Amino acid sequence: MTDAAPGQHMRAEIAEQPQVFAAITARQAEIAQVATVLAERRPRFVLLAARGSSDHAALYAKYLIEVLLELPAGLVSASTTTLYGAKPDLSDVLYLVVSQSGGSPDLIEATRQARLQGALTVAVTNNPTSDLNSAAELSVDIGAGKEIAVAATKTYSATLLSLYLLIDAVRGGHGTDAMDLPALAAEALSTMESPVTEAVARYRYVERMVTTGRGYSSATAAEGALKLAETTYLAARAYSGADLLHGPVAAIDSDTGVVAVTSAGKGGEAMREIVQAVRQRGADVLAVGSAAQDMPASSRIPLPTTAEEVAPILEVLPLQSLALGLSLARGGDPDNPRGLSKVTRTL
Structure with a gap:
């Protein structure tokens, strides 16, 4: 990797x-086979466990489960099991x-314990021979495919798509709203190059950025902030649009870059008032998404329109590219961010 140009991977x-x-x-049919088992078992509710970028994918799944399946869902803390021994x-x-x-030890152990306590355990990974897959029932x-860059890009979006197909199949769907995503992703990548370049120029010298979104897009905001923080070393924070107006907005000023998904x-419609409020505080607001053109923002990266529940799979693409561009513009190498590795070894 050291012989490669910065950001190549x-x-x-x-x-x-x-x-x-x-x-x-x-x-889709292969993923639907797992969904068939889930539908037959009729769980009372769903718990999701994850770390890092996968935690944001789990947040996306939480919205899918609560909206599409109308089941309560929550994000668990693996440490309640691994550190405190809760059963x-x-x-x-x-x-x-x-x-x-x-490969995260705490997730592996938490999965083993959950299975022992009666849960139907399902692992969603990019490594079918991993210890986590062995620990889970399904x-x-x-x-x-293999991801070389430390910052997750294709594995993150692939996880979102896999989760959507799984959850959609539980309700009897066939992934119809996702079938155009390969072509739409290609379209998005081909049309966003110029606005991403402009955004890099706008934000190259800021030291503070905020990402925000509502509903399904909350996960995109969280992932975008993580990508910016880990590749550019900016102070980047993500907030739900609703939470942003309850205090954090006071810290936003003309020196803050804001990305609104x-x-x-x-x-997206619920974000309109929030974008307006942030703009009134003097912040430079970049609107990203299929509703970007209709937002009172400083600049925009429009994306193709999809069903709202699959939009995060496209929304993250320009945020990944923005992080890449800003890292390079600031003299970094996003393929080798300091202090990071592909596997989080927490207990």
Whole structure:
């Protein structure tokens, strides 16, 4: 990796995503086989466990489960099991573990314990031979292929798509709203280059950025902030649009760059007032998404329109490219961010 040009691997893996999406949508029937078991077991509610980028994918899944399946869902803390030894009754509970590597020790142990406590455990990973897959009763292979860059790009979006196909199949769907994503992702990548370049020029010298979104797009905002922080070393924070107005907005001024994720649908429409409020504080607001053109923002990166529940799979693409561009513009190498590795070794 040291002989490669800075950002070479991240750039290549961003560009690879349309092909990755095509491969995953072609496996919809395979993913649906796991969904059949979940539907038959009829869980009372769903718990999701994850770390890092996968935690944001789990947040996306939480919205899918609560809206599409109308089941309560929550994000668990693995440390309640691994550090504190808690053993809750998990009978009739779906325990969905999301981990790109499948190698995080705390997630592996938490999955083993959840299974012992009666949960139906499902691992969603990019490594079908991982210890996490062995610990879980069922597994879904996201099939993104080897990812070399430390910052997750194609594995993150592939996880979102796999989770959507799984959850949609539980309700009897066939992934119809996702089938155009390979072509739409290719379109997005081809049209966003110029506005991303402009955004890099606008934000190159800022030291503070905020990302925000509502509904399904909350996950995109969280992932965007992580990508910016880990590749550019900016102080980047993500807030739900609703939470942003309850205090954090006081810290936003003309020196703050704000990325507002605003795709067509209820979540995007709810962002309009928030974007306006942030603009009134003097912040430079970049609107990203299929509703970006209709937002009172400083600049925009428009994306193709999709069903709202699959929009995050496209929304993250320009945020990945923005992080790549800003890292390079600031003299960094996003393929080798300091202090990071592909697997989080927490207990």
